[in-house]
Amino acid sequence: MENLTIQATKYTPEINLDTFGMISLTGKSYPENTFDFYEPMMQWVREYFASSPADETVVNMEIIYFNSSSSKLFFDFFDLLDEVKENHRISINWIYDEENESAEEAGEDFIEDFENLDIKLVVK
Amino acid sequence: MDINEIQNIVEDDGIIFLTYGGFLSQSLIASMTEALEKEAESNDLKMSISNNIFTIFIELSQNMMNYSKSKDINDNSIKPEGLIIVSRDNNGNYFIDSRNIISREDKDKIEPKLIEIDSLDLDGIKKRYKELRRSGKNTHGKGGGIGFYEIAKRCDKIEYDFKEINENKFYFHIKTFLLEKKEQL
Numbered sequence: 001m002e003n004l005t006i007q008a009t010k011y012t013p014e015i016n017l018d019t020f021g022m023i024s025l026t027g028k029s030y031p032e033n034t035f036d037f038y039e040p041m042m043q044w045v046r047e048y049f050a051s052s053p054a055d056e057t058v059v060n061m062e063i064i065y066f067n068s069s070s071s072k073l074f075f076d077f078f079d080l081l082d083e084v085k086e087n088h089r090i091s092i093n094w095i096y097d098e099e100n101e102s103a104e105e106a107g108e109d110f111i112e113d114f115e116n117l118d119i120k121l122v123v124k
Numbered sequence: 125m126d127i128n129e130i131q132n133i134v135e136d137d138g139i140i141f142l143t144y145g146g147f148l149s150q151s152l153i154a155s156m157t158e159a160l161e162k163e164a165e166s167n168d169l170k171m172s173i174s175n176n177i178f179t180i181f182i183e184l185s186q187n188m189m190n191y192s193k194s195k196d197i198n199d200n201s202i203k204p205e206g207l208i209i210v211s212r213d214n215n216g217n218y219f220i221d222s223r224n225i226i227s228r229e230d231k232d233k234i235e236p237k238l239i240e241i242d243s244l245d246l247d248g249i250k251k252r253y254k255e256l257r258r259s260g261k262n263t264h265g266k267g268g269g270i271g272f273y274e275i276a277k278r279c280d281k282i283e284y285d286f287k288e289i290n291e292n293k294f295y296f297h298i299k300t301f302l303l304e305k306k307e308q309l
Contacts, residue, residue: 009154010155010157011150011157030182031150032189065175065178066179067182068274071257071270071274072257072260075258097171099172100175101171102172102175102179113257113258
């Protein structure tokens with residue numbers, strides 16, 4: 001399996017998917033067709049966990065702001081992680097600027113929704 | 125709409141951050157969001173406020189872009205265009221205002237959501253947002269159906285209005301208020 005990198009645009013984050021066990025999203029997220037945009041990432045993540053993932057997978061998400069369909073997509077992404085967590089060690093860092101209250105709240109909501117996932121709030 | 129009417133939208137001697145009327149595209153929305161970021165920066169806006177402004181602006185403008193796509197091919201009479209205004213008054217309150225034409229089908233989808241939002245307090249809106257996000261699992265609709273709840277979470281008040289043009293078309297006007305927080309007193 002190969003690594004996958006997607007460069008940031010004005011309205012989509014930089015995405016780095018590394019078979020050594022690193023999934024990272026950094027930037028803003030408000031694509032026109034959110035589910036189409038993230039499909040290659042979702043596909044990669046599904047294949048990664050189905051093949052031979054690293055002993056531990058670290059997910060770093062640093063999303064400054066995002067539209068509602070991205071919020072839905074991130075929910076689906078966490079749901080995917082939730083489904084494979086029994087057999088894999090996954091730690092998720094939800095990273096935000098101290099002043100970014102809405103990002104902090106979004107992270108808290110995901111922690112509540114996925115209490116069996118290891119999601120940590122990380123202030124930059 | 126003439127320029128006087130645009131000026132009337134901004135109360136007192138408020139400042140217009142951004143106003144746009146016409147055809148919308150994703151790249152235009154991204155450029156306007158970038159312009160708003162610059163305005164926010166030069167006005168030393170707190171990130172907690174500015175991110176809410178950006179998100180509401182994006183939701184409303186992407187909605188306008190998408191209303192035109194949700195109809196059947198035979199009726200191409202609704203274009204992805206409208207008017208959107210971001211402004212501030214002298215008291216430090218921010219407003220994001222959008223006006224466009226929608227189909228009856230879209231009105232029938234939007235109106236119950238806005239009525240429900242109106243009946244809820246902020247905690248109720250947040251709870252409903254999470255419920256809808258969870259229940260919408262694997263439904264890959266355009267916005268996942270939570271856009272107005274996202275907006276409601278991030279502002280203090282929403283006013284809206286539908287005016288019938290004919291049996292299939294309506295003017296849709298929505299104004300969101302981000303009020304200067306009293307907690308700073």
